[in-house]
Amino acid sequence: IGSSDTHVGGGSFDEETHFSKIGLLDGEPYLRGSVPFRGLYGFISKTFRPQTVSEIGGESYLNVGTRLIRFGSSGLAGVWAEENTRESIYDAFRRKETFGTSGPRIKVRFFAGYNFENSTLADPDLIQKAYSKNIPMGGDIIQERDKSPKFLVWAISDPLGAPLQRVQIIKGWIDKGEQQEKVYDVACSDGQSVNSQTDRCPDNGATVNIDDCSISREKGNSEIKTFWQDPEFINGQEAFYYARVLENPTCRWSTWDAVRAEEKPRSDIPVTIQERAWSSPIWFN
Numbered sequence: 001i002g003s004s005d006t007h008v009g010g011g012s013f014d015e016e017t018h019f020s021k022i023g024l025l026d027g028e029p030y031l032r033g034s035v036p037f038r039g040l041y042g043f044i045s046k047t048f049r050p051q052t053v054s055e056i057g058g059e060s061y062l063n064v065g066t067r068l069i070r071f072g073s074s075g076l077a078g079v080w081a082e083e084n085t086r087e088s089i090y091d092a093f094r095r096k097e098t099f100g101t102s103g104p105r106i107k108v109r110f111f112a113g114y115n116f117e118n119s120t121l122a123d124p125d126l127i128q129k130a131y132s133k134n135i136p137m138g139g140d141i142i143q144e145r146d147k148s149p150k151f152l153v154w155a156i157s158d159p160l161g162a163p164l165q166r167v168q169i170i171k172g173w174i175d176k177g178e179q180q181e182k183v184y185d186v187a188c189s190d191g192q193s194v195n196s197q198t199d200r201c202p203d204n205g206a207t208v209n210i211d212d213c214s215i216s217r218e219k220g221n222s223e224i225k226t227f228w229q230d231p232e233f234i235n236g237q238e239a240f241y242y243a244r245v246l247e248n249p250t251c252r253w254s255t256w257d258a259v260r261a262e263e264k265p266r267s268d269i270p271v272t273i274q275e276r277a278w279s280s281p282i283w284f285n
Helices: 039-048 086-094 126-133 253-260
Strands: 053-056 059-062 076-079 098-101 107-113 150-156 164-175 178-188 223-229 239-247 276-279 282-284
Touching: 039 059, 076 086, 107 126, 107 239, 107 276, 107 282, 126 150, 150 164, 150 178, 150 239, 164 223, 178 223
Parallel strands: none
Antiparallel strands: 053 059, 076 098, 098 276, 107 150, 150 223, 164 178, 164 239, 239 276, 239 282
């Protein structure tokens, strides 16, 4: 799942409108460390409390430590429930058919199984067939002799967010007592294909204008779905797989603060981020 961990009565759940995580302690941009502080407060702090000041890129910022300035604005939890009732939602949590996002309302579905042979991505009954003969996120799939399971990922963008850039599947396993993990790009936006040598999508050319945080909305997709099979599948090796969906880059909340204050973004903090969603894993036994 995702969680905002916000200590205020009404949270700010997206990067553009982020205003606080911990109330009065970070309720102004300079208190969050996202813009330089000046004026009387800045003079007093630098003169009498220099330990509270960080000099970064020729500017003076309140020393808020490494955690506060690196917080994300939000996190959200999503469930695939039969209906919008407490009972149905908690049933979804119990069977782990849940996913998280970093803030946007991206939707992601994830299935695995051995019965997708006669299915196509354009099939209007695709989800019904996925449920009837395969395993949804949060479930366990049992090995069938000499068969490699096929995965279905289906992601839909937040209409108010950025377009989707790519879909990934992350695999984890144990080898000789050591935890291993590998990230596969499995579907790309804009009609592009995954490089079979690197397992990565090419850059789709999406950009962010740092002067006003506008983005190139002509790049990316509103929906991405694909089937995928593990090219390095090993019979008998226990593993987990989960899906991750990435949006095109957008401004981080600290950059939005700087734009509104007509300041340059802080030089030691990423200017942009890629919002995302991630599914519960499917366990292969």
